[in-house]
Amino acid sequence: MHGMNDSPTREIATTAAGMIVDDGLGYGAAKRRALKLLGLPKTTPLPGNEELEDAVREHIALFCPDTQAQELLALRQLALQWMGRLAQFRPHLSAAVWRGTATRNSDIQIELFCDDSKSAEWTLIELNREYRASTVSGLHGDPVEALSLNDFCCGLNAVVGVHLLVYDHDDLRGALRPDAKGRAQRGDLAAARRMLSIQKATHE
Numbered sequence: 001m002h003g004m005n006d007s008p009t010r011e012i013a014t015t016a017a018g019m020i021v022d023d024g025l026g027y028g029a030a031k032r033r034a035l036k037l038l039g040l041p042k043t044t045p046l047p048g049n050e051e052l053e054d055a056v057r058e059h060i061a062l063f064c065p066d067t068q069a070q071e072l073l074a075l076r077q078l079a080l081q082w083m084g085r086l087a088q089f090r091p092h093l094s095a096a097v098w099r100g101t102a103t104r105n106s107d108i109q110i111e112l113f114c115d116d117s118k119s120a121e122w123t124l125i126e127l128n129r130e131y132r133a134s135t136v137s138g139l140h141g142d143p144v145e146a147l148s149l150n151d152f153c154c155g156l157n158a159v160v161g162v163h164l165l166v167y168d169h170d171d172l173r174g175a176l177r178p179d180a181k182g183r184a185q186r187g188d189l190a191a192a193r194r195m196l197s198i199q200k201a202t203h204e
Helices: 007-023 027-037 049-063 065-085 095-099 119-126 169-175 189-202
Strands: 092-094 108-114 132-137 143-153 158-168 186-188
Touching: 007 027, 007 049, 027 049, 049 065, 065 092, 065 095, 065 108, 065 143, 065 158, 065 189, 092 095, 095 108, 108 119, 108 169, 119 143, 119 158, 158 169, 186 189
Parallel strands: 108 158
Antiparallel strands: 092 108, 092 186, 132 143, 143 158
16 A cells, blocks of 8 residues: 655645635545646555644644744634533544544534534524524535534634534444544544643733
8 A cells, every 4th residue: 555655745734734724624525626636646545644644744844833823722612612502512623623633624523423413503593593404424424414614713813614514412432432543533522621721821
């Protein structure tokens, strides 16, 4: 299997990382666009998501470490607000805002583990929040319902996307498995609060 030492694969990762950070593209879309932009054959091995995340961190460290840290802080603060509103559904923060690679172009992804899948929608209705429902790829690639809305982020002075992925309560156990590097792939409200506290202390 080809690795990141193969120059075309590395070039794809570097190019895609810039698209993720600067344009807010998802990993899959960024890989495909980078492959096309570089004019490489469709059979060129693509970097894995872990390798691409490493390239994203390198891009951030090189081009925007200070601004990214502030943008990430603002997104995490907004995410915590939503996790608090939805605490009864066992919210877990995931994706770029959890993993620390988010910028102002990133959306917030929160996973809910509900006893009743429709209860999260009723809560949004009670909060008088407009949302749109769709089906996306969730845990293990299985389809899951996503409730997507927009909210104003004070720290960014901009509107950002918030995506609520609605799982069954029984899915929570499998969701807590770490990634290949032993890192948590998501965190509950208490973990997200600790993470935010540590980030604030680090940048004071």
